[in-house]
Each structure stands twice: as C-alpha cells, then as structure tokens.
Amino acid sequence: MHTQTANRSDAIRRSAVSSRNAAPVPKHQRDDAMDGHALEQSMQLMGAMMAYPRNSEIFGENEPADYLYKVVSGSVRTYKILSDGRRQIGGFYMPGDIFGLEFAYEHTLSAEAITDAKVLVVKRSTLNALAGHDASIARQLFALTACELRRVQDRILLLIKSAQERVASFLLEMSERVSGANSIELPMSRQDIADYLGLTIETVSRTLTSLECSAAIEVPTSRRIVLRNRLALSRMNG
Amino acid sequence: MHTQTANRSDAIRRSAVSSRNAAPVPKHQRDDAMDGHALEQSMQLMGAMMAYPRNSEIFGENEPADYLYKVVSGSVRTYKILSDGRRQIGGFYMPGDIFGLEFAYEHTLSAEAITDAKVLVVKRSTLNALAGHDASIARQLFALTACELRRVQDRILLLIKSAQERVASFLLEMSERVSGANSIELPMSRQDIADYLGLTIETVSRTLTSLECSAAIEVPTSRRIVLRNRLALSRMNG
DNA sequence: CGATGCGTTGATAACTTTCAAATTTAGTGG
DNA sequence: CCACTAAATTTGAAAGTTATCAACGCATCG
Numbered sequence: 001m002h003t004q005t006a007n008r009s010d011a012i013r014r015s016a017v018s019s020r021n022a023a024p025v026p027k028h029q030r031d032d033a034m035d036g037h038a039l040e041q042s043m044q045l046m047g048a049m050m051a052y053p054r055n056s057e058i059f060g061e062n063e064p065a066d067y068l069y070k071v072v073s074g075s076v077r078t079y080k081i082l083s084d085g086r087r088q089i090g091g092f093y094m095p096g097d098i099f100g101l102e103f104a105y106e107h108t109l110s111a112e113a114i115t116d117a118k119v120l121v122v123k124r125s126t127l128n129a130l131a132g133h134d135a136s137i138a139r140q141l142f143a144l145t146a147c148e149l150r151r152v153q154d155r156i157l158l159l160i161k162s163a164q165e166r167v168a169s170f171l172l173e174m175s176e177r178v179s180g181a182n183s184i185e186l187p188m189s190r191q192d193i194a195d196y197l198g199l200t201i202e203t204v205s206r207t208l209t210s211l212e213c214s215a216a217i218e219v220p221t222s223r224r225i226v227l228r229n230r231l232a233l234s235r236m237n238g
Numbered sequence: 239m240h241t242q243t244a245n246r247s248d249a250i251r252r253s254a255v256s257s258r259n260a261a262p263v264p265k266h267q268r269d270d271a272m273d274g275h276a277l278e279q280s281m282q283l284m285g286a287m288m289a290y291p292r293n294s295e296i297f298g299e300n301e302p303a304d305y306l307y308k309v310v311s312g313s314v315r316t317y318k319i320l321s322d323g324r325r326q327i328g329g330f331y332m333p334g335d336i337f338g339l340e341f342a343y344e345h346t347l348s349a350e351a352i353t354d355a356k357v358l359v360v361k362r363s364t365l366n367a368l369a370g371h372d373a374s375i376a377r378q379l380f381a382l383t384a385c386e387l388r389r390v391q392d393r394i395l396l397l398i399k400s401a402q403e404r405v406a407s408f409l410l411e412m413s414e415r416v417s418g419a420n421s422i423e424l425p426m427s428r429q430d431i432a433d434y435l436g437l438t439i440e441t442v443s444r445t446l447t448s449l450e451c452s453a454a455i456e457v458p459t460s461r462r463i464v465l466r467n468r469l470a471l472s473r474m475n476g
Numbered sequence: 477c478g479a480t481g482c483g484t485t486g487a488t489a490a491c492t493t494t495c496a497a498a499t500t501t502a503g504t505g506g
Numbered sequence: 507c508c509a510c511t512a513a514a515t516t517t518g519a520a521a522g523t524t525a526t527c528a529a530c531g532c533a534t535c536g
Contacts, residue, residue, distance in 0.1 A: 083475075088395055088398060102384075146341045148387070150342060152391060155394055157326055159397040160436035162524095189482075199524080201482090209484075237321075428514075438492075440516080441492060443517080
C-alpha cells in the first residue's frame with residue numbers, strides 16, 4: 001500500500017544520514033544502507049555549519065547546485081513559485097535530512113528556513129571526489145538519490161487523492177519523520193501544508209477539524225497534533 | 239508476463255547481432271547530453287533488441303531493476319496500481335526515450351508496451367562499468383537522471399492545476415516529444431491520458447471537446463489532435 | 477489598547493466525478 | 507466486403523468535492 005512505501009523511503013533516508021537525531025531507527029530499516037556513517041562523517045568533517053533565521057533563503061531557484069545541505073536543527077522547505085503566483089512546496093526537511101540533492105546543475109527549487117535553522121553545507125564536488133575513493137560514500141549518495149526520486153513519485157500518488165487522504169498521509173509522514181510518536185509538533189504553517197498538498201488552507205483546516213470530529217486526531221494547539229487512531233488514518237491512504 | 243524474462247535472456251545472448259537496425263533518434267533526446275553519442279552507441283552495441291506486443295509487460299513493480307531500456311519503435315507506459323484499484327501512469331516513452339532509469343535497486347513502477355514496440359535492453363551493470371572508463375557516458379547517465387527527476391517534478395506542478403491546464407500541458411508536451419509539429423498522433427488511449435493526468439476519462443474527453451470549441455485544437459479522430467493555437471494552450475499552463 | 481498575522485468557520489460558486497446512455501470505432505467471422 | 511459484437515469515446519444530468527469570498531476568533535506585539 002501507499003503508506004508503506006512512503007514510510008519506508010523516509011526511514012531509509014533517515015537511517016542513511018542521521019544519527020545525532022534523537023529518534024531511534026528500527027533495526028530492519030537500517031539494512032538498506034549498511035555502509036554505516038561514512039557519508040555523515042564526511043559531511044561533518046568537510047561541511048560548514050551555517051545558521052539561517054526563520055524565513056530566510058538558503059538557496060534560490062536557478063542558482064548553481066554546488067552544495068549539499070544537511071539539516072542539523074530547525075526545519076527547511078523547498079518550493080517553487082508558479083507564474084500564476086501559486087507556490088508549490090517541494091518538500092519539508094527535518095534534522096538529519098539532506099536536501100539540495102536535485103541532481104541537476106542548477107537548483108530547480110528554492111529553499112528557505114521554516115524556523116531558525118542550523119544547516120551543514122558541503123561542496124558537492126568534494127563529496128564526488130570522496131565518492132571516487134570510498135565506494136560506501138558513493139553507495140550512500142546513490143541511495144539518497146533513489147530515495148529522493150521515490151519521495152517525489154510518492155507525492156504524485158498523493159496528489160491524485162482526496163483532501164482527506166492527503167492530509168492523513170501528511171500527518172502519518174510527519175509522525176514518522178519528526179518523532180515516530182503520536183504527538184507531532186508541526187514546524188510549518190497551514191499555508192505551508194496547503195502548498196505542499198496542493199490544497200487551500202481552508203480545506204486543510206476543515207479536514208483537520210473533520211478528522212478531529214471523527215476522533216482520528218486531536219488538535220490541542222494549531223501546531224500540535226496528536227494521532228489518536230493511526231489505523232483510521234492509514235485506511236484513508238487508499 | 240513471465241515469458242518476457244525468458245525471452246530477455248535469450249535475446250541478450252544474441253545481443254550484438256540484433257542491435258544493427260536502429261531507429262532514428264528524435265533530436266530533443268540528444269540535446270540533453272552534449273557529449274555526442276557515446277551512451278547511445280554503447281546501448282546499440284551492448285543491448286539486446288526485444289519486441290513486445292501491444293499491452294504486454296516489459297517489467298513489473300518490485301522486480302530487480304537490472305536493465306535500462308530504450309524505445310526504438312512504438313511506445314511504452316510505466317504505471318503503478320494503487321491499493322484502491324486506481325492506476326497512476328508514471329510516464330510515456332516514445333522512440334529514442336530511455337526508461338527503467340529509476341535509480342533504485344527495484345523497479346517502483348511496472349512498464350507495458352502501449353503499441354507493439356521494439357526496445358533495446360541493456361544491462362545496467364554493463365553501463366556502469368562503461369561509465370567507469372568513459373566519463374562522457376557517466377555524464378550522460380547523470381544528465382538522464384536529472385532529466386527524469388525534473389520530469390517528475392514538473393508533473394507535480396501539473397497535478398495541482400485544473401483539468402484544462404493539465405490537458406493543455408499534456409498536449410504541448412506530446413507535441414514536443416512526438417514530432418514538434420502541430421499534428422499529433424497519440425499512441426495512448428483516453429484512459430491512459432486520464433491516469434497520467436489524475437483525471438477521469440470523461441473529464442479528459444470533455445476538456446478536449448471544450449478546447450476544440452474554443453478553437454485551440456482540432457480532433458479529426460480520437461487519436462489524432464491538431465494544435466491550432468499553441469499560445470492559448472501555453473497560457474493555460476499558468 | 478489597536479493592529480497584525482494566523483487559523484477557523486460559514487455560505488456560495490466552480491469544478492470534477494459518478495452514473496447512465498448514446499455514439500463511434502475496431503475487431504471478427506461469415 | 508458486410509454484418510455483428512465488443513470496446514472506446516463522447517455526451518448528459520446529478521451528486522460530491524474543493525475553492526472562493528467573507529467574517530470571526532485568538533493570539534502576539536508594538
């Protein structure tokens with residue numbers, strides 16, 4: 001089923017690159033990237049730590065994609081502004097996630113800090129050179145790319161579904177990525193969520209209310225969401 | 239479904255023989271990788287030419303992604319069946335196009351011949367080995383991947399738009415890819431188009447009718463479409 | 477305070493799907 | 507080659523979903 005694949009790819013990405021992240025990664029999910037933390041260590045070693053204030057730009061569309069980025073703290077969104085003014089969010093990145101991996105010579109998206117964020121920045125050419133010497137780094141870069149592609153494909157599957165399915169999928173995805181626990185602290189606004197899911201903020205808000213009424217979730221504050229009935233949410237994923 | 243695998247290994251053995259008769263490659267496919275035809279030539283040389291009848295499976299989801307495929311004649315669709323029975327089409331591939339480039343160890347999509355098709359099949363490991371020796375091949379593989387990723391991202395942008403915008407975009411895309419001319423012969427059914435755009439066949443049909451009424455296109459037969467007003471179609475793209 | 481930004485809620489309109497039926501096209505056997 | 511059946515496409519009417527427009531509540535911050 002669809003949820004399965006989404007969760008799986010997330011887990012792979014996180015297991016490959018994240019270890020300072022508090023959330024423990026179940027063992028079976030590690031098997032996909034067995035060659036340890038070579039990439040992570042390299043990034044720590046060669047990377048520059050940068051601090052970005054809330055809503056500041058990390059890179060812009062059409063800039064050369066010379067760097068790879070790893071979120072250390074805070075969170076990040078990538079996005080694109082369409083000619084009609086609408087904004088499509090490409091993805092959200094949490095501590096441990098790697099972004100900027102667009103596999104082209106220029107960025108096709110812009111990136112901004114959602115909250116104040118610390119980001120490790122590494123020159124791509126450096127990593128490529130390392131990959132030439134260390135096959136485990138090459139494998140991890142390959143695995144990251146495969147994950148990114150799968151993530152984008154999963155989003156396509158998401159976008160052909162109903163509003164309720166999209167929101168439910170989003171909550172499950174965030175739960176996996178932020179903590180794995182039932183209580184989620186969302187770093188992003190309703191508008192961010194709407195632009196990610198291809199909905200309006202009103203529809204997102206109404207859908208959350210409706211999920212709350214059906215006892216699938218609780219919304220103590222607008223940024224905190226508690227999953228009360230995961231099974232019900234999963235069933236909505238088609 | 240399973241005959242294919244048997245045929246495949248058969249054909250691979252007599253690979254060098256059958257790869258002589260190559261179809262001309264559309265120009266746009268070349269533009270993406272400037273370092274000549276190294277990759278193309280390698281595929282011709284090392285690939286096995288396979289013939290797939292209409293609607294037959296080329297590979298299935300979850301099979302190991304050991305091969306790369308290049309359409310020589312006919313056309314191909316990749317797709318995924320969702321748990322609710324809906325089908326999402328991942329992409330259409332025309333002569334000259336390369337598919338199966340999913341950048342993971344297993345296919346995440348299935349592939350079928352839309353029409354009777356001839357396909358050049360090359361072992362991925364062979365290409366990787368070649369890429370190790372010939373940087374131009376490596377560059378072309380990289381460029382292909384970047385292209386594929388961008389195509390998927392563009393589709394996300396498509397899926398958040400209205401039915402009219404999706405159909406208009408689809409027609410312009412097909413025009414680019416099939417011939418560049420205004421008259422398009424579509425190899426795929428309305429259902430294929432609908433599953434590609436995340437719409438129903440009725441909506442696709444109605445939208446085409448409406449575009450015809452507004453004189454943007456002509457539909458002499460259901461499979462042939464003539465673009466009468468590209469500008470109008472482009473404007474719909476947002 | 478009053479202003480401002482964010483989120484929620486309501487009413488209505490626009491759009492897309494669904495279900496049903498008519499029409500055209502394609503394939504098959506006589 | 508025609509007739510016939512099956513499949514694909516188009517069209518219509520009704521229902522369902524989401525967007526739009528407008529108003530309201532609720533925090534935060536000068």
